[in-house]
Amino acid sequence: MGTVELVLRSTRVITPEGTRAASVAVSAGKITAVEAYDAPVPDGARLEDFGDDVLLPGIVDTHVHVNDPGRTEWEGFWTATRAAAAGGITTLVDMPLNSLPPTTTVDNLRTKKDVARSKAHIDVGFWGGALPDNVRDLKPLHDAGVYGFKCFLSPSGVDEFPHLNGDQLTASMAEIAGFGGLLIVHAEDPHELDVAPHHSGPKYDDYLATRPRISEDVAIKGLIDTAKRIGARVHVLHLSSSDALPLIAAAKAEGVKLTVETCPHYLTLTAEEVPDGASEFKCCPPIREAANQDLLWEALADGTIDCIVTDHSPSTADLKTDDFATAWGGISGLQLSLSAVWTEARKRGYSLEDVVRWMSERTSALVGLDQKGAIEAGRDADIAVLAPEETFTVDAAELQHRNKVTAYAGKTLHGVVKSTWLRGRRIQHNGELTEPTGRLLERKN
Structure with missing residues (x-):
């Protein structure tokens, strides 16, 4: 799939085989490999180490x-x-x-x-x-x-x-x-x-x-x-x-x-x-x-x-x-x-x-989105970084929804989404969002 450009590393990566410490190699928006946690970072690749935060698809x-x-x-x-x-x-x-x-x-x-x-x-x-x-x-x-x-x-x-x-x-x-x-x-x-x-x-x-x-x-x-x-x-x-x-x-x-x-x-x-x-x-x-x-x-x-x-x-x-x-x-x-x-x-x-x-x-x-839904080689590098033990209290005014109406207002929830990655590009980090880079998808014939 080409030269590895990015490595996402965590002690807790949820894969189809279970949760383990791993390094996720990414090239051209795709996951090329899920390797050992301490696998060498290829020359020229950028490393993002998330510590104990969980990487999930x-x-x-x-x-x-x-x-x-x-x-x-x-x-x-x-x-x-x-x-x-x-x-x-x-x-x-x-x-x-x-x-x-x-x-x-x-x-x-x-x-x-x-x-x-x-x-x-x-x-x-x-x-x-x-x-x-x-x-x-x-x-x-x-x-x-x-x-x-x-x-x-x-x-x-x-x-x-x-x-x-x-x-x-x-x-x-x-x-x-x-x-x-x-x-x-x-x-x-x-x-x-x-x-x-x-x-x-x-x-x-x-x-x-x-x-x-x-x-x-x-x-x-x-x-x-x-x-x-x-x-x-x-x-x-x-x-x-x-x-x-x-x-x-x-x-x-x-x-x-x-x-x-x-x-x-x-x-x-x-x-x-x-x-x-x-x-x-x-x-x-x-x-x-x-x-x-x-x-x-x-x-x-x-x-x-x-x-x-x-x-x-x-x-x-x-x-x-x-x-x-x-x-x-x-x-x-x-x-x-x-x-x-x-x-x-x-x-x-x-x-x-x-x-x-x-x-x-x-x-x-x-x-039928077989390119989504898992952290494994060949899938899109779509990943959420979650701090599952951290909590937050829902403030409707802080939501990105156009209308600030929610049944969850005032509730304390577990699981803070620290960042979100779309095809290997970070599109959200601590609530700050980038310009839109999403694609319009079609069912495969």
């Missing part, structure tokens, strides 16, 4: 709403990718909504790329969208390099991205399966949402009752049945209901091509702690009770749930009213996701190797 977040163009005041590629870099994320995959236009045609994808190209501090890929009327657009989008297609089974919250009914789901899934694509699904059943109590006001318990677990369970069962019949590859987004876990485990055991994600807020926040009127905690599906959270962690440990992603879905502060019925539903957590998950994981006896598996290795595998 850059986090790959496959569920981010950047909202750019069209709703850039909600977030935008400049702020989203800066926040990601500050949190140790080196790659994100952008959701097809809530931008205007949504990523549902090749022309719309081109528009989004034109906006993102000069603003990306990290590498960025794109999901396409599956709508009731765009089946003919799915294959062209696939050929243009999107990583798969998102659909909703209940209203999305924005008019320009309508949900699919049963027949439309079958048609889109069959089309996508025909060219070997991936369908990713917001799985809440509209009928169960319709018959649930319709509360308004500031009480979180009232809001929680409006989105019961059964809405997820019924939708996931129907999704599994359809995927099994068609032979399609499907992915369940942002699972919050632990009641669906037996269905998922059984489907996987049966050979259904099913993967599942959950999110930091479901793993680190609980319904019991949400104050009245605090709609920074509102998301869909909702944050549920502590007992439900315990079962999600167990499902991560046994592989029923595959990975953890943020579902970063910000809005302007004025949309986060104190009425849970009308407030925008979305958690802003991009910059804090690694530290939040690590804080809870360590309390529960899990290791940083587990966190890397859930947040980098498996997310990379989900979308």
